[in-house]
Structure formats: C-alpha cells, structure tokens
Amino acid sequence: MKRWLPLGIFALIVAVVAWGLWRPADRTVRSALVGRALPDFTLPAIAPGKPGLSSADFRQGKPRLLNVFASWCVPCIAEAPQLMTLKAAGIPIDAIAIKDTPGDIAAFLRRNGDPYARIGADAHSRVQLALGSSGVPETFVVDGTGVIRAQHVGDIRPEDVPELMQALAAAQ
Template identity: 40%
Template sequence: MANIKPLVALPPMIFAALAALFYFGMFRDDPDALPSAVAGQPAPAVAVTPLGDKVSFDAASLRAPGVKLVNFWASWCAPCRVEHPVLEQLAAEGVTIYGVNYKDEGDKALGFLRELGDPYVAVGADASGRMALDWGLYGVPETFVIDGQGTVVLRFAGPITRSVLENTIRPAIAEAGGS
C-alpha cells in the first residue's frame, strides 16, 4: 500500500504543471508566430529545378537590389488557392515574387498557374523538398520577405489574407526597404 500513495499525487502534479505551462504561454508576444531560424540571416541556398518553360531563379536573384518575396506553394494546397489573389495583387503593384513549387507534379503546378494566374517573376520546383528543409518550412504556403542584400526580414507561415497583407507583409516590405 505504501507504493500507491506517491501515484495518487501524480495526476494533480501533472495537471498543475500543464496549467502553469498554458497560463504562461498565453503571454507570448505573438501566439500564432512560428519560430524562424532564418529571420535576420542571409537567405538559405536556392535549389530549384525548372518548372516547365518558366523562368527560374537562383541565390543571386535574392541578393539583387530591391525587396522581394519567396513564396512556397503547391497545386494540391487549398490555402495556396486562398492566398493566390493576394499574390496576384502584389505582383500587379510591382512586388517581385519568386515562387517555389513544393513537392508537386509539374503538370499540375503549371495547370494551377494557368488557371489562377502567374504572379511570379520566376519560379522553380522543389520536388524533393530539400530546399524547403533548408529554409525551415513547416508546410505550404509560406512566404519570406527578403531585403536588397538577400537577408530574410520575415517568414510568414500560412496563407496571406488581406488582413495578413496589411498587418504583417506590408510592414515587413517597408522594413526591408520597399514602399
């Protein structure tokens, strides 16, 4: 019977520890933000293969003057469809956007762009997901704001909605030196 008493105290101790963890977790700066090891660092390596006859890009493209976005997407990704009109709007405004098609079939990816429009100045395929790993991707869509020296200013995981555009992406573009 002496062995049972310590076990009786275990559930309340576990509950108290979890309650404390949840309580203190509520006071984080941005509870929806995912950590990024690349923010403030030079953009990781670019390792894409051509997507059909689309113009591709490389690491030098990301170091070129001007603010640019790198957007990871896939034709099978429903949130990518949701954010696509916002990317089209940014492209129409003159924002340079590079696309990385993630673990997708080339024909389906090209069909996606034919159907919804192509906001990318250049696009490449990451069929194996290797580039995504180097960039610390959690999933698609994800978008990175890159400054004119090739430094990552912001990593945003999830679809860019109108609200995200105004409250997160545009301020990051301004911080990176864009308008």
C-alpha cells in the same frame, strides 16, 4: 498537516494541466534563418515560359517575396488572390514549387492566377528544408542583399497583406 500534502500535490497538478489546456502553446515552426542570408541554391524552372530560381536572384538590390507553395496545396489556392493583390501593388514575388510537376503547376497558375516572376522546382524539398520552412504555403520577405527579414507561416489572408507590405518597406 501531512494528511493534506497529497491533496495539495493533486490540486497543483490539476491546476497546471488546466492552465496548459486553457492556454495552448503556439506550435508554429519558425525559421531560424530570419535575419540571416538565404542558403545557396539553384532550382530548375518548372513553369513554361518562366525562369528557374536561385539565391543569387535575391541579391539584386530590391526586396522580394519568396513564396513556398504547391499545386496540390488547398491553402495555396486560398492565398492566390492575396498574392495577385501584392503583384498588382508592384511587389516582386518569386516561388519555390514543392514536390510538383510542370503540368500541375501550369494548371494551378491558369486557375488561380500567376503572381510569380520566377518559379523553381524543389522536387525533394531540399531547399524548403534548408530555409527552415515546415510546410506549404510559407512566404519569406527577402531584402535586396539576400537576407531573410520576415516569415509568414500559412496562407496569406487579406488582413496579412498590409503587414507583408510593411515588412517589404522595412527591408528596403
């Protein structure tokens, strides 16, 4: 019986490794702030003709989307049509531009459309990190009292639009 113990242990290790490879873990970093108020922040304007952004803007009684993006982000370009669809549906969208310049943001908006009411400049990613955002793009559903109700990690795809609209309706 003792002769088979090493073989049994080896088989168990192989089974655990195979199971881990077959079913990899979700490595998406979720914000711990879902269900909690936005951190206090005030960001200067970065886009010509658009105001900057502050946490107080989200306490106006109406749910909004908060999109964390950058002009240098390829998935941000891919999600631009979906953001324009949400804007056309009457969804208010604000943004935080990460490590960007006014000229690059203006060019990005000219090329890809401008769904944003306000855009704040987060040159050092301080607000992004305070939100628990791990990268760009990320979108948060914020209710009218400034509480984060949902988080969408990655670019918004056409099949994600109804889900975001439902989350906004639930945040009323």
